[in-house]
Amino acid sequence: xxxxxxxxxxxxxxxxxxxxxxxxxxxAYCAYIAFTDLQLTGQAESSFVGFENFRTAFQDExxxxxxxxxxxxxxxxxxIGQNTLGxxxxxxxxxxxxxxxxxxxxxxxxxxxxxxxxxxxLLYAFFRKExxxxxxxxxxxxxxxxxxxxxxxxxxxxxxxxxxxxxxxLVYTAALGEIPKEITEAAxxxxxxxxRRMWHITLPMIRRSIGTNLMLNTLQTLSVFGLIWVxxxxxxxxxxxxxxxxxxxxxxxxxxxxxxxxxxxxxLLVGSVFSVVYMRLLRTEV
Amino acid sequence: MAATxxxxxxxxxxLAADAGLLTVAAAFVLPLAWVVLSAxxxxxxxxxxxxxxxxxxxxxxxxxxxxxxxxLLNSLILCGGATLLTVVCAAxxxxxxxxxxxxxxxxxxxSILFATSLxxxxxxxxxxxLFVQVDLIDTLQGTILFFAASQLPFAIWLMKNFMxxxxxxxxxxxxxxxxxxxxxxxxxxxxxxxxxxxxxxxxSFVMMWGNFFVPFMLLLTPDQMPASxxxxxxxxxxxxxxxxxxAAFSIVYSTPVILLYVLIARRLGGGFALGGAVKG
Numbered sequence: 001x002x003x004x005x006x007x008x009x010x011x012x013x014x015x016x017x018x019x020x021x022x023x024x025x026x027x028a029y030c031a032y033i034a035f036t037d038l039q040l041t042g043q044a045e046s047s048f049v050g051f052e053n054f055r056t057a058f059q060d061e062x063x064x065x066x067x068x069x070x071x072x073x074x075x076x077x078x079x080i081g082q083n084t085l086g087x088x089x090x091x092x093x094x095x096x097x098x099x100x101x102x103x104x105x106x107x108x109x110x111x112x113x114x115x116x117x118x119x120x121x122l123l124y125a126f127f128r129k130e131x132x133x134x135x136x137x138x139x140x141x142x143x144x145x146x147x148x149x150x151x152x153x154x155x156x157x158x159x160x161x162x163x164x165x166x167x168x169x170l171v172y173t174a175a176l177g178e179i180p181k182e183i184t185e186a187a188x189x190x191x192x193x194x195x196r197r198m199w200h201i202t203l204p205m206i207r208r209s210i211g212t213n214l215m216l217n218t219l220q221t222l223s224v225f226g227l228i229w230v231x232x233x234x235x236x237x238x239x240x241x242x243x244x245x246x247x248x249x250x251x252x253x254x255x256x257x258x259x260x261x262x263x264x265x266x267x268l269l270v271g272s273v274f275s276v277v278y279m280r281l282l283r284t285e286v
Numbered sequence: 287m288a289a290t291x292x293x294x295x296x297x298x299x300x301l302a303a304d305a306g307l308l309t310v311a312a313a314f315v316l317p318l319a320w321v322v323l324s325a326x327x328x329x330x331x332x333x334x335x336x337x338x339x340x341x342x343x344x345x346x347x348x349x350x351x352x353x354x355x356x357x358l359l360n361s362l363i364l365c366g367g368a369t370l371l372t373v374v375c376a377a378x379x380x381x382x383x384x385x386x387x388x389x390x391x392x393x394x395x396x397s398i399l400f401a402t403s404l405x406x407x408x409x410x411x412x413x414x415x416l417f418v419q420v421d422l423i424d425t426l427q428g429t430i431l432f433f434a435a436s437q438l439p440f441a442i443w444l445m446k447n448f449m450x451x452x453x454x455x456x457x458x459x460x461x462x463x464x465x466x467x468x469x470x471x472x473x474x475x476x477x478x479x480x481x482x483x484x485x486x487x488x489x490s491f492v493m494m495w496g497n498f499f500v501p502f503m504l505l506l507t508p509d510q511m512p513a514s515x516x517x518x519x520x521x522x523x524x525x526x527x528x529x530x531x532x533a534a535f536s537i538v539y540s541t542p543v544i545l546l547y548v549l550i551a552r553r554l555g556g557g558f559a560l561g562g563a564v565k566g
Contacts, residue, residue, distance in 0.1 A: 104314075132334045
């Protein structure tokens with residue numbers, strides 16, 4: 001590289017140093033300690049154990065449980081909940097009157113802007129035995145139950161829908177706004193009903209946004225920690241312990257840093273796969 | 287005849303859409319109503335209910351240096367420091383990426399995009415182990431550096447997109463007059479992309495302000511804890527949970543980010559630049 005290009009590339013240096021030291025470094029370190037038996041206490045040296053941690057993981061019922069719960073959490077809250085509700089809200093907003101649109105948008109976005117832990121507390125209060133949901137069910141003479149105890153994974157999934165739907169709503173509002181009015185109006189005059197227009201015209205036209213949105217929602221949901229931590233601590237037992245919480249418990253409560261990191265590495269790998277797919281979706285942009 | 291029919295249908299559809307949206311809004315507003323009502327309620331519990339008389343006692347009780355001011359100040363130092371670092375580094379990095387063609391641009395931008403979508407939660411355990419070894423654990427500066435690094439990929443990506451919107455011709459005159467890159471960046475490009483810089487700044491700040499896991503892992507000393515972690519104390523150490531105070535604290539802690547969001551949303555004419563940016 002000649003001197004001129006070097007001088008030109010100079011401003012990238014601070015960012016590059018930070019990224020290498022604090023992001024690439026830990027990821028490389030992660031890839032290393034996942035193959036060791038590093039523990040938090042009472043051990044001076046750690047030794048290399050090869051794939052032992054991964055073998056343990058796939059035989060560990062608690063790990064498989066965490067994988068399953070992560071899957072449920074992601075599918076219910078992100079693929080189905082945030083995505084579908086976000087699209088429905090965006091579609092309804094196109095037809096609704098302005099005050100209703102502003103009001104609903106404001107409420108949904110406020111839920112999204114709130115700090116993670118605050119959102120966790122609000123939903124904890126909502127789902128608790130003495131909370132709002134049961135009070136409402138009582139009013140309607142429906143049976144109430146202790147949601148955080150009987151269906152914790154669904155409770156935290158709904159919490160994630162409450163908190164995360166705004167993003168999909170905004171992405172889809174932008175996408176629907178870009179569809180030329182003439183197309184939908186022509187179909188309307190031709191007598192195509194709302195559902196048919198949605199299915200045959202709108203959805204195919206916004207499929208790129210759908211792909212990107214699903215990808216980002218999934219990645220976001222995969223790494224949710226604070227929300228679940230505040231609401232259930234992963235419990236009762238391990239009934240809402242998704243992979244990030246399992247990783248934390250192994251590494252810190254059980255002091256198995258090596259094992260916890262192996263789980264983290266698996267999580268990173270899943271994230272990387274999604275990340276690569278996402279880049280393909282955006283391939284034309286760079 | 288057909289026209290009135292169509293108009294009728296539209297009006298009915300608008301009413302149906304309004305009803306649908308209001309239903310969702312009602313479901314979404316319940317947890318928010320709880321926090322507002324409970325903060326003013328002297329006998330708050332976990333249900334949404336009209337307060338037994340309005341009081342500011344809950345706010346009075348939490349507005350002490352111990353419970354509120356120190357954690358908020360810590361949050362401010364932590365997020366302010368990290369945001370400053372992020373924005374400066376991102377602006378510097380985005381400049382050559384946006385202005386000069388190089389065959390390294392594409393791989394660099396692809397790595398950045400890749401890093402943008404990695405689950406940061408996953409690397410907190412190795413980061414903890416690493417921070418213990420290099421003695422950065424339980425330090426504000428260490429946490430600031432990690433915060434900045436974790437936010438940088440997206441910040442660089444956004445910043446470059448905004449910078450691409452500033453025409454290069456405006457700088458060329460300055461270059462012929464002998465201005466260096468740094469001068470044309472600070473004097474010409476950044477002022478012209480003011481709203482873009484504001485979006486990156488506010489977005490980074492809001493993300494860090496609400497982040498729980500990073501300070502939860504990297505800080506240990508209670509009086510260094512930011513509000514996102516100290517809020518946990520309401521459950522742990524204070525025995526019986528005072529829900530009214532918890533609600534009041536939640537409001538005090540959330541207000542800055544809500545105001546900042548409103549600020550950028552206004553500035554962008556209600557549009558959503560981030561949605562546009564991540565859409566590509």
